[in-house]
Amino acid sequence: DGGITQSPKYLFRKEGQNVTLSCEQNLNHDAMYWYRQDPGQGLRLIYYSQIVNDFQKGDIAEGYSVSREKKESFPLTVTSAQKNPTAFYLCASSQGHGTAEQYFGPGTRLTVT
Amino acid sequence: SQQGEEDPQALSIQEGENATMNCSYKTSINNLQWYRQNSGRGLVHLILIRSNEREKHSGRLRVTLDTSKKSSSLLITASRAADTASYFCATDPSGSARQLTFGSGTQLTVLP
Numbered sequence: 001d002g003g004i005t006q007s008p009k010y011l012f013r014k015e016g017q018n019v020t021l022s023c024e025q026n027l028n029h030d031a032m033y034w035y036r037q038d039p040g041q042g043l044r045l046i047y048y049s050q051i052v053n054d055f056q057k058g059d060i061a062e063g064y065s066v067s068r069e070k071k072e073s074f075p076l077t078v079t080s081a082q083k084n085p086t087a088f089y090l091c092a093s094s095q096g097h098g099t100a101e102q103y104f105g106p107g108t109r110l111t112v113t
Numbered sequence: 114s115q116q117g118e119e120d121p122q123a124l125s126i127q128e129g130e131n132a133t134m135n136c137s138y139k140t141s142i143n144n145l146q147w148y149r150q151n152s153g154r155g156l157v158h159l160i161l162i163r164s165n166e167r168e169k170h171s172g173r174l175r176v177t178l179d180t181s182k183k184s185s186s187l188l189i190t191a192s193r194a195a196d197t198a199s200y201f202c203a204t205d206p207s208g209s210a211r212q213l214t215f216g217s218g219t220q221l222t223v224l225p
Contacts, residue, residue: 004155033212042201043156043215058212090155101146102203102213104155 003027006091006105013085013112021076021108023091032074033092033102036060043090049074078110085112117145117202117216125222132189134219136202137182143205145178145185146213150199159187159200192223 004025013019025032031050035043045058049068063082068074074093078085089108094100120135136145144163148156162169162178162185169176175188189196199220203213 035215040217040220042217045212045214048212088153092156101158101161102156104148104157106155107153109153 004091004093004103004105006089006108008108009106011108011110013110015112016080017112018077018079019085019110019112021078021089021091021110023074023076023105024072025074025093025103025105026072027093027095027103028071029093029095029103030071031094031096031100032068033094034058034064034066034074034076035090035092037088037090037107046076046089078112085110117204117214119200119202119216119219121219122217123220123222125224126192128192128194128223128225130192132192132196132221132223134187134200134221136185136187136216138185138202138204138216139183140204140206142180145176145205146203147174147176147185147187148201148203148215150201150218152198156201189221192221194223194225197221197223 007022033048034046044060046064047066049055052071065077091105092102094102117136117138146161147159150156160171160176162176173190178185199218201215201218203215
């Protein structure tokens, strides 16, 4: 059963702590993406990776970090430097990039208090 | 910055009616995609229309693209309560790093 998974679905953290969100895909896709969604808003691109061991900043990368050591995995770390981390985080993947249809995971809702 | 902007922000209709959502964008594009998001879930791809296409159909969905006006519309015919969701357009700007840019979405409510 191919797909893209994110864990956990809900995550609670205290302010000042780093937290890592998991994203795994078994679709054999080259490209992976992290988006942030705030209530009633569209998606904003945080980071993307077009190939293993390579990634680029998106529109709102400050306070976030990623790694792409394996094709299947693209974890996102929300650092204490991110001023307003509470949001819904969505991971996606695509075969190729840009023009390609993106497949999304179910999302992780992060709440920082 | 948001490349695509959907209109209206919210739409409420009765089951069986048609729903039309519009998307406007600012720069030239390679293609435009429409996605659906149920509350608290990930997005699901609905349809992709290329810049050289004017209309595309998929089941009860009809998408049009007018590159001269930099706009697209998504029509859902014979709506059902299960169509209740947010709908987003996403553009692939030509000449860019080729990443999708999403609009802020239209929240569609279909009343039974």
